[in-house]
Amino acid sequence: MKKRVGIEALAVAVPSRYVDIEDLARARGVDPAKYTAGLGAREMAVTDPGEDTVALAATAAARLIRQQDVDPSRIGMLVVGTETGIDHSKPVASHVQGLLKLPRTMRTYDTQHACYGGTAGLMAAVEWIASGAGAGKVAVVVCSDIARYGLNTAGEPTQGGGAVALLVSEQPDLLAMDVGLNGVCSMDVYDFWRPVGRREALVDGHYSITCYLEALSGAYRGWREKALAAGLVRWSDALPGEQLARIAYHVPFCKMARKAHTQLRLCDLEDAADAAASTPESREAQAKSAASYDAQVATSLGLNSRIGNVYTASLYLALAGLLQHEAGALAGQRIGLLSYGSGCAAEFYSGTVGEKAAERMAKADLEAVLARRERVSIEEYERLMKLPADAPEAVAPSPGAFRLTEIRDHRRQYAEGN
Ligand code: HMG
Secondary structure, three states: OOOOOEEEEEEEEOOOEEEEHHHHHHHOOOOHHHHHHHOOOOEEEEOOOOOOHHHHHHHHHHHHHHHOOOOHHHEEEEEEEOOOOOOOOOOHHHHHHHHOOOOOOOEEEEEOEOEOHHHHHHHHHHHHHHOOOOOOOEEEEEEEEEEOOOOOOOOHHHOEEEEEEEEEEOOOOOEEEOOOOOEEEEOOOOOEEOOOOOOOOEEOHHHHHHHHHHHHHHHHHHHHHHHHHOOOOOOOOOOHHHHOOEEEEOOOOHHHHHHHHHHHHHHHHHHOOOHHHOOHHHHHHHHOOHHHHHHHOHHHHHHHHHHOOOHHHHHHHHHHHHHHHHHHHHOOOEEEEEEEEOOOEEEEEEEEEOOOHHHHHHHHOHHHHHHOOEEOOHHHHHHHHHOOOOOOOOOOOOEOOEEEEEEEOOEEEEEEEO
């Protein structure tokens, strides 16, 4: 496994509407500071039944191919990571293949493990290429989801939706991955789940945060052990985690990235050779360092704070948000990424930002993607939430975007905007 492999480019698709998070707080009789300062949110994407997982995935994948000039005949694998699938059998990936008129000579399948499903697909693609099995072909991995907890629930301000499409290849212009150094941790827990047939997730909210932090610790320590052995980081005045230029986390709500970063630092502080010389309280205070959070994490959260949770895509929105602003400055530097999916599984991995990352991100034009959205009132958001999932309203898709138009004889019909 000696090849350079990783993410060559990405594209983002978001729902056409959003609510201001302070409007939602006021409508629920909650102090807006709880949602802004307490959860770290600014805006929340709102989907309607026409913007389903397939439509969002197809929009992101089509955008990736168009913006980055991808030759479809080079795609040998199309994977969709999602936990908002629309069929027990037919994968979202097949729909995307059909809607984009992609060639038949490719593997197509979906991967599922809550928010970790996208990373599971990404790792399958990376290892497929690194092993040589891809024989020079590229993979497209799409993370597409709609986070839905329901009206008047504690999870309501942490909803969202969208998709991120990743081009994975031997030309990792965005992120050359440290293949084989991943740390993983999985456990059988009931922190968040959505039984078959339910539209809304069930969640033990505070317990889910505990599970996330515990799984992060296992995954990070696993990565650190391998990174130390490979000489990528070392125990020195700077903690191993501090030797990563930035760290992008799975972001169910922005404040979670702060909690995650504190936990990661705590792992290093507890495991350092001089740990016995400090108290748990002093380590906790040091772990919470605002300077460390500002330097390593804060810049990645711009998109997440305006879109909300996008389950499988949340980590990759954080990566996109980070590179949108810092690709040039980070070229040649190593960053860390933490994926978490309830149920649960976590994976920590690292990679080096490519020299052409800024050029690739400019083509993704993320500001324009957000600027096209419409802000809606809480009344309109509630109306959209109450629409049945199988009865999309007759709304023309915007240029380049796909929409579900109807379900005829159990077959989903889509249209693309011109
Ligand atoms: P809650 O219980 O309503 O909120 O739900 P809270 O009371 O815990 O308050 C939240 C924060 O706001 C706290 O900050 C408060 O102090 C603060 P913290 O102590 O945590 O730092 N606060 C205020 N700050 C300023 N001014 C105020 C104020 N009032 C309170 N006036 C909860 C919060 C996240 C639990 C809920 O929204 C929820 O259940 N969300 C869904 C679950 C979730 O996102 N879990 C995250 C970990 S699991 C995960 O990431 C996987 C997931 O993405 C799914 C998948 O894998 O598929 C969810």
